[in-house]
Amino acid sequence: MKTLVIAEHDNSTLAGATRHAVTAAAQLGGEVDLLVAGNDCGAVVAEAARVAGVSRVIQVEAAFYRDQLAENLAALVVSLVQLKLYENVLVGSSAWGRNVAPRIAALLDVAQVSDVVKISRRGCYQRPIYAGNVLVGVESDDPVQVLTVRTTAFDAAGEGSPAPIESAAAGADLGLSQLLRREISRSERPELGAAKIVVSGGRGLGNGDNYQQVLTPLADKLGAALGASRAAVDAGYVPNDYQVGQTGKIVAPGLYVAVGISGAIQHLAGMKDSGVIVAINKDPDAPIFQVADYGLVADLFEAVPALTGSL
Amino acid sequence: MKVLVPVKRVVDYNVKVRVRSDNSGVDLNGVKMAINPFDEIAVEEAVRLRESQQAAEVIVVSCGGPASQETLRTALAMGADRAILVESDAELQPLAVAKLLKAVVDREQPGLVICGKQAIDDDANQTGQMLAALMGAGQATFASKLVVEGSSIHVTREVDGGLETLAVGLPAVVTADLRLNEPRYATLPNIMKAKKKPLEVLPAASLGVDVAPRLRHGRHEEPAPRKGGVKVADVAELLSKLKNEAKVI
Ligand SMILES: Cc1cc2nc3c(=O)[nH]c(=O)nc-3n(C[C@H](O)[C@H](O)[C@H](O)COP(=O)(O)OP(=O)(O)OC[C@H]3O[C@@H](n4cnc5c(N)ncnc54)[C@H](O)[C@@H]3O)c2cc1C
Numbered sequence: 001m002k003t004l005v006i007a008e009h010d011n012s013t014l015a016g017a018t019r020h021a022v023t024a025a026a027q028l029g030g031e032v033d034l035l036v037a038g039n040d041c042g043a044v045v046a047e048a049a050r051v052a053g054v055s056r057v058i059q060v061e062a063a064f065y066r067d068q069l070a071e072n073l074a075a076l077v078v079s080l081v082q083l084k085l086y087e088n089v090l091v092g093s094s095a096w097g098r099n100v101a102p103r104i105a106a107l108l109d110v111a112q113v114s115d116v117v118k119i120s121r122r123g124c125y126q127r128p129i130y131a132g133n134v135l136v137g138v139e140s141d142d143p144v145q146v147l148t149v150r151t152t153a154f155d156a157a158g159e160g161s162p163a164p165i166e167s168a169a170a171g172a173d174l175g176l177s178q179l180l181r182r183e184i185s186r187s188e189r190p191e192l193g194a195a196k197i198v199v200s201g202g203r204g205l206g207n208g209d210n211y212q213q214v215l216t217p218l219a220d221k222l223g224a225a226l227g228a229s230r231a232a233v234d235a236g237y238v239p240n241d242y243q244v245g246q247t248g249k250i251v252a253p254g255l256y257v258a259v260g261i262s263g264a265i266q267h268l269a270g271m272k273d274s275g276v277i278v279a280i281n282k283d284p285d286a287p288i289f290q291v292a293d294y295g296l297v298a299d300l301f302e303a304v305p306a307l308t309g310s311l
Numbered sequence: 312m313k314v315l316v317p318v319k320r321v322v323d324y325n326v327k328v329r330v331r332s333d334n335s336g337v338d339l340n341g342v343k344m345a346i347n348p349f350d351e352i353a354v355e356e357a358v359r360l361r362e363s364q365q366a367a368e369v370i371v372v373s374c375g376g377p378a379s380q381e382t383l384r385t386a387l388a389m390g391a392d393r394a395i396l397v398e399s400d401a402e403l404q405p406l407a408v409a410k411l412l413k414a415v416v417d418r419e420q421p422g423l424v425i426c427g428k429q430a431i432d433d434d435a436n437q438t439g440q441m442l443a444a445l446m447g448a449g450q451a452t453f454a455s456k457l458v459v460e461g462s463s464i465h466v467t468r469e470v471d472g473g474l475e476t477l478a479v480g481l482p483a484v485v486t487a488d489l490r491l492n493e494p495r496y497a498t499l500p501n502i503m504k505a506k507k508k509p510l511e512v513l514p515a516a517s518l519g520v521d522v523a524p525r526l527r528h529g530r531h532e533e534p535a536p537r538k539g540g541v542k543v544a545d546v547a548e549l550l551s552k553l554k555n556e557a558k559v560i
């Protein structure tokens with residue numbers, strides 16, 4: 001059996017999500033190929049070849065793969081599946097993976113299983129529905145299994161001995177869409193999805209300046225990534241990619257500190273698998289306390305600076 | 312240009328669903344249902360396009376049982392012009408919905424389809440992308456801004472590191488994210504007016520599409536609840552617990 005994992009990358013580095021997808025792919029058994037389609041992406045190919053568990057790296061270069069547009073990428077994957085007879089196609093369940101995988105599945109006329117958190121065997125999985133309030137067993141007999149896998153549910157594959165690299169021909173440029181611009185925030189902080197500690201702020205912060213002044217020093221002291229509730233993002237305190245939850249990022253750090261967040265089910269969906277949850281909220285009845293290991297009923301404007309000061 | 316907006320009837324987002332005692336599914340008895348929140352945003356965007364004369368007509372379509380008519384009426388009350396119910400009592404999975412929508416697209420020839428990014432019941436996040444594939448059209452998912460520019464659209468998308476903007480030729484499929492707009496409330500006069508707007512019922516079987524489920528859903532369970540934690544008295548106690556008990560800092 002052969003599985004194709006599609007690498008997520010920006011032509012210079014491999015995204016963390018891909019290493020988690022490789023681990024999930026290995027659980028299906030058989031060989032795991034890693035496709036790197038891009039432009040001038042030699043560095044990614046070299047990195048991909050060293051990911052433990054990868055049987056070979058398939059490198060496809062063309063200028064029109066540079067921006068990772070779903071239409072061209074999906075068409076390429078479908079032709080590779082047909083040519084090399086892959087039986088499974090996996091990606092990490094990131095914004096990138098969720099964009100491209102269903103397009104591949106539809107072109108192959110197969111179902112997709114989204115956000116897989118457990119693989120019992122090929123064709124037999126578990127996934128969350130209803131904002132993570134329910135886990136459901138899913139079975140599929142489709143000839144090609146297309147899965148997006150929740151990165152928090154599978155460890156990241158480490159470094160291994162280098163896998164062979166093969167080139168494959170590019171597909172056609174369908175020209176259905178073009179990238180006009182990309183505004184990607186560069187940060188010195190750990191990535192939200194991969195951080196060991198996450199400090200998250202909600203509407204209780206009141207505004208963006210407060211968010212920065214109160215939470216940034218705490219995150220600096222803890223070496224933490226910063227996150228937010230939807231309310232904080234909608235109100236413009238922080239950019240969209242900070243959002244944790246059902247429709248934002250799913251995180252499971254060792255420590256999650258929720259500050260001024262009430263704990264709506266949509267928020268809990270994104271963080272309730274964290275190791276230890278701390279909640280700081282002035283409302284003793286806030287639902288966040290029902291999932292918090294340590295709850296502190298306090299005004300965050302006093303409690304957080306005090307906590308930062310004593311670290 | 313016609314704009315087609317697929318809307319799904321789902322459990323209201325405020326409801327915390329329960330699993331049936333035999334683990335066969337989710338207990339939907341007497342549970343409050345509503346239009347999928349992302350679809351409400353999609354309808355709003357389409358109606359705004361028509362109000363600014365960039366779209367000629369907004370058609371809403373739902374695939375499901377007769378009760379989905381209620382969802383369609385909600386969308387009509389928000390300002391959609393007419394509705395289509397693709398009626399089926401069977402379980403419709405995203406690939407099947409995408410195929411039914413493709414049949415409707417073939418009939419209506421919309422310039423633009425705006426879906427929600429995900430249905431908050433199955434949390435699949437697939438249908439729009441699948442429909443775009445079946446149409447051979449371009450896609451712009453997780454949209455937070457949409458501008459029509461002649462024969463294409465410019466769509467700003469929420470991606471993991473921030474934002475990106477795509478130009479996509481029409482016809483195209485867009486999926487709406489939360490920050491695309493703030494949907495209006497339907498006013499009472501508009502709710503009354505919506506009752507008179509055309510709502511066509513098409514039996515799913517009449518569309519000649521294979522909608523048989525590909526996935527079998529087995530055991531449903533609620534994830535193990537987190538053990539109730541403790542409240543600490545002050546910052547000092549919190550710090551000591553984190554250091555000595557949880558050992559996370
Ligand atoms: C379809 C859909 C998808 C959604 N997806 C997401 C998602 O992915 N992520 C997400 O987070 N939400 C999501 N939501 C929104 C969610 O339902 C909540 O509205 C949101 O999480 C609330 O954010 P909040 O806790 O910051 O704000 P609020 O609920 O307003 O809570 C603010 C909290 O701050 C506390 N507070 C105020 N001042 C202080 C102070 N001085 N000191 C201490 N505490 C204070 C208050 O007691 C309160 O508990 C979604 C909603 C819908 C409908």
Ligand SMILES: Nc1ncnc2c1ncn2[C@@H]1O[C@H](COP(=O)(O)O)[C@@H](O)[C@H]1O
Pocket residue numbers: 316317318319320347349350372373374375403405408425426427428429430431433434435436437438439
């Ligand atoms: N039964 C349905 N009827 C109409 N539209 C649907 C249906 N199911 C899904 N959709 C559309 O597809 C989007 C994504 O759904 P999903 O792929 O199930 O997460 C929804 O927000 C709707 O716009």
